[in-house]
Amino acid sequence: QLQLQESGPGLVKPSQTLSLTCTVSGGSISGSGYYWNWIRQHPGKGLEWIGYIYDSGNTYYSPSLKSRVTVSVDTSKNQFYLRLTSVTAADTALYYCARGGRGRNGYFDPWGLGTLVTVSS
Amino acid sequence: EIVMTQSPATLSVSPGERATLSCRASQSISSNLAWYQQKPGQAPRLLIHDASTRATGIPARFSGSGSGTEFTLTISSLQSEDFAVYYCQQCFDWPLYTFGQGTKLQIK
Numbered sequence: 732q733l734q735l736q737e738s739g740p741g742l743v744k745p746s747q748t749l750s751l752t753c754t755v756s757g758g759s760i761s762g763s764g765y766y767w768n769w770i771r772q773h774p775g776k777g778l779e780w781i782g783y784i785y786d787s788g789n790t791y792y793s794p795s796l797k798s799r800v801t802v803s804v805d806t807s808k809n810q811f812y813l814r815l816t817s818v819t820a821a822d823t824a825l826y827y828c829a830r831g832g833r834g835r836n837g838y839f840d841p842w843g844l845g846t847l848v849t850v851s852s
Numbered sequence: 853e854i855v856m857t858q859s860p861a862t863l864s865v866s867p868g869e870r871a872t873l874s875c876r877a878s879q880s881i882s883s884n885l886a887w888y889q890q891k892p893g894q895a896p897r898l899l900i901h902d903a904s905t906r907a908t909g910i911p912a913r914f915s916g917s918g919s920g921t922e923f924t925l926t927i928s929s930l931q932s933e934d935f936a937v938y939y940c941q942q943c944f945d946w947p948l949y950t951f952g953q954g955t956k957l958q959i960k
Contacts, residue, residue, distance in 0.1 A: 766947075776953075777939065777951055777952065777953045777954050778896070778939060778941075778951040779951070780947075780948075780949040780950070780951070783947065791947045793948070794948070827895055827896075832943075834943075834946050834947075835882075835884045835943045835944060835946055836901075836943065837943040837946045837947065837949055838886035838898060838901040838941065838943055839886075839888075839896070839898065839941075840898035840901075840907060841895075841898075842895035842896055842897075843895060844894075844895050845895055
């Protein structure tokens, strides 16, 4: 059974860089044909897709975050990563990683439990 | 960007009754729609994809319908564990995936 788990600092100072790790177990990222996504949820709000990585390096990001986001992968560790630069309080959110399908099969299943990141000095 | 609008924002239904949740897309998305359930403190769980296909392990009381711009999630006989927030998501305009704002299903 595929499982995903997010990890990383729960507190980041404004203007600094948010860095999160998603560890995948029960299946391999490499050669899976799936897309590996980051999604966030602002407190008490809805869901916002951030971006994905697939095929060991191809990425696509939400246009609203594109200038600040990098998603990368380490297939040897079966992990993928989120890096968000120049954070502000508006980046305070619960961050999820999730497996997605290709193209119009791009629904997300499964998800990690999420990790809360607070941006504050 | 395709905007997904869910209604109502909050729905109060008694256990054992039927619940009907709606999701509207700002333009046609064919049948490229998914529904998720989120309980407090938990990650969203995929219920339905391709508008009407139940995900693995999802009970038959959950059903999805619709195409184009209008979609419905129906829960035929509400169980206590079904009270949660439900989100729709379009996959048509990939990879610019967008979600609805959610419908909170609460006990009446």
